[in-house]
Each structure stands twice: as C-alpha cells, then as structure tokens.
Amino acid sequence: MSSNLVCGRFELTLERPLVMGIVNVTPDSFSNTSTLHSPDIAIARGRQLIADGADILDIGGESTRPGAVPVSAADELARILPVVEGLLDAGIPLSIDTFKPEVMRRVLDAGADMINDIYGFRHDGAIEAVLDSRCGLCVMHMQGEPTTMQQAPRYDDVLHEISDFLHERVQVMRDAGIDRRRIILDPGFGFGKTPQQNYLMLQRLRDIDSKGFPWLIGMSRKSMIGHVTGRLPADRLGGSVAAALAAVARGAHIIRVHDVSATVDAVKVWQAIEQGKFI
DSSP, X not given: OOSEEEETXXXXXXXXXXXXXXXXOOSSOSSTTGGGGSHHHHHHHHHHHHHTTOSEEEEESSOOSTTOOOOOXXXXXXXXXXXXXXXXXXXXXXXXXXXXXXXXXXXXXXXXXXXXXXXXXXXXXHHHHHXXXXXXXXXXXXXXXXXXXXXXXXXXXXXXXXXXXXXXXXXXXXXXXXXXXXXXXXXXTTSXXXXXXXXXXXXXXXXXXXXXXXXXXXXXXXXXXHHHHOOOGGGOHHHHHHHHHHHHHTTOSEEEESOHHHHHHHHHHHHHHHHTOOO
C-alpha cells in the first residue's frame, strides 16, 4: 500500500492514523450537531475541530441517516459552498460528503480536496465529475438506499460481499484512469447492515481484502454504538472512542468522528503504548 493519499491540494501521509472531523450542515442529522445548518456556525465548528486536532474535515449538506429525506443538489450546494469557502484557508483538506455529480463538480471548482461518496461513485456522471481532479476519493459500500437500507439487510457472506463490491468499484475507477493513490475505501458501517454484521465487520476488518487500499472508517455515534451501550447519539462518546480505537488497532488509516478532541487523545495514548514512545 502507498504510504500517501493524494488529496487535492494536499498529499497525506498514512504512517499514523488520521482523524476526520464531521461538519454536518443539515437540519436533520442523527447526531446533536444538527444545529450547524447556519454556515457561520458550521465554519466556527470546523475551526474548533481543527484546533482539537482534526487532520481532515468532512462537510455534509444532506443527511444519509436511515430514513433520511433526499434534498436537491441546489439545496445541498446552498448549504455547503459557503462552508467550503469559509474553511479553504484552514490548512487541512476539506472532504465533501456527497453522491451527486453536480455537487461534486461545484465543490471541486470551489477548492474541495476529497469526495466521500456513500454510493461508491455509481451514479451516472460521478466518475466523470472527479476524473480530471487530484481530489481524494472515498469509495463506500452500501446495501440499498438511505431511506430503506436498515429495514432488512441481508447477505450470504457480508465480509466477502463488501470486498467484492469495493474491488469492482475500484476496478471501474482504475479503468477510467484514476490514480490509485487517490482512492480510499470505506466498508460502510451502518449502511445496510445489522448491528451484528457491523460488529463482525469491525472484529474482522483485516479479513476484508482491501487490495492494499487504505481504510476510512466511520462509526461515530451510530446505532451500532447505541445497540451495545443503550445510549442516545449525544451520549455515545465513550462507545465511539472505543470503536475508533478498535478500528485503528485493526488497520484503519482514517477515522471519521464527531468528537475529535477525545478521539485524538485516545489515538495518541494507543500509539504510545503500541510504539513504546512515551515522550
């Protein structure tokens, strides 16, 4: 695996786990950060996450929680473009959580550094929208659609099916001429998986063949945490940090979280233990 990820204006080393901070510019996010639908508040939130130690920001203008109502490209752009413009000088990569090719084109023109696509660049025009950019590309697995994905997830072998899907998407992108150094994979925790399947995925993350591509893992405050702890999203900090560390211990390269400061501290302590470097 390459030790670097080409990511727009940046080239990120993956020699240590990186923390991606979530900036949801939506009125209906499942987490309690949904009050960030004001661009000014979202920009301030992004700057606070950077101060807390975020290596990347992931900005989203459309909720993809189970049962979420779709929004138009125009509404999504109205939410996120001011935030992108307000954080361009922040000194770290800006990722955009979107699956719409029109949105991809516009945010890349505005200076965004990564596209994080829950559909794995399957929509018509998605690959063409990112082809000529240097942006990083997060390819995620999802079974079904956000509105119905959690109603009855079903797999014969969840680990192999995720692996096969990601391999197929990567091959399509490589055949289109996309540099492999731009690609990172996400197995899609909570996107068309039962709690049992999510925990099996986490337990056996190393058994999901990534073909040498790095992993981006997002479990922060998700229902899989509540399933074990019995807590609501706003109270899932401890469980989310535990899940993040479990992912890092199993080879995750980027972890996508709401609670950056606590996660950064936990990763630092984990690294000190693993590497034996205490000063």
